[in-house]
Amino acid sequence: MPTPYGDGIFHTQNIMQFADDVREATDGEINITVHSANSLFGHAEIKDVVRQGVVPLGEILLSRLANEDPIFGIDSIPFLAASYDDAAALWEASRPAVEEKLAAEGLSVLFAVPWPGQSLYLRQPVTHPSEMEGLSFRAYNVATERLAELLGAVPTQVEESDIPTAFSTGRVEAMITSPSTGANARAWDFTSHYIDTQAWLPKNIVLINSSALQGLSDEAQEALMTAAAAAEERGWRMSMAETEEKIAALADGGMEIMEPSDALAERLTEIGGTMTAEWLEEAGDAGQAVVDAYNDLR
Structure with a gap:
């Protein structure tokens, strides 16, 4: 195996x-x-x-x-299912x-x-979505590029191995990744705030x-x-x-752990709706049936 x-x-x-x-x-x-x-x-x-x-x-x-069929990418639509229960x-x-x-x-x-x-890592606190506008945001695929655009941020391609350098040189100011990746990369050395979005x-x-x-x-x-x-x-x-x-581990390293503010959470939910709609255009009736079944279960 x-x-x-x-x-x-x-x-x-x-x-x-x-x-x-x-x-x-x-x-x-x-x-x-x-x-x-x-x-x-x-x-x-x-x-x-x-x-x-x-x-x-x-x-x-x-x-x-997901490149074979959109159904395989449904669990990677940002903010469609943003908790373990969902x-x-x-x-x-x-x-x-x-x-x-x-x-x-x-x-x-x-x-x-x-x-x-997947959650947000930043070099400064963000409590309102407008504070994301203009930030250089690490992107690594089409979905994260689109997420950055909808946040008003500037998508910047950065490989995982280059993240510390990109932050330390100011090439990027924000990213979204799991707490596992963040802790393994010692994110506290180059970011200060973790917003627990579980996107x-x-x-x-x-x-x-x-x-x-x-x-x-x-x-x-x-x-x-x-x-x-x-x-x-x-x-x-x-x-x-x-x-x-x-x-x-992130907290022990000195990062401030935050829940998203109401304003930020509302904007992220809107973005999730937009990206779900865009996914449904690709997935068609099969995708709509899955999303309907999911909404019935929530």
Whole structure:
């Protein structure tokens, strides 16, 4: 089983526990060997090698597939689902559509686990949306460029490895990323304020080749799916714990941890509506059905 992330990442730790659970539940009939940190296949290759049956199962970031179908990018629309509760509702609403599209490629979903939510990092406090106007805002894809534009900020392309230098030289003044990335990059060395927006909670998804799954005995399939359900529940708890731990690390580093002001929260909600509408233009009726189901669950 190839995975993209290192052994110290909670996603990988959860998957290793999943492998242990499956091995124990099947008395070794299913023995999953986890190859972490892109050591067997690179992230970009994992979906295809599972689909082709080169390996039976693997883990990817779901939104990496958004260029194949907009449905795969629904969990990365800013401010559509900006909390763990909303992210869980969004996954419940979108899972059938995700499963249907992957099934057409011979892939089955085992489980999905979110990363901590994306939040704002700034060199000064911001309590009103107008204070974002004109700030150089780190962008790394089309969505973050659009987010910057809607905030009135200036999108600036900066690779993750260049973030500290870009801030220290004034090339960027704001960014949005997870507390995990911020803590690992020692964001307190170049920013001072963290606004806990949890703008989106992108998920990793564990996929299995459908033929490989169907080739297992009924008992083994049941054991595998039971362990997968447990891994999903455990993984969400681990993600929440990671959020708390990394925000605490940011505070320990000297950053001021803030909730968005009412005015900023209102503007961010408006931006979420705009970006959801733009996504729906691409996703069409299938996307609208998922968003409607999500709104019914909230």
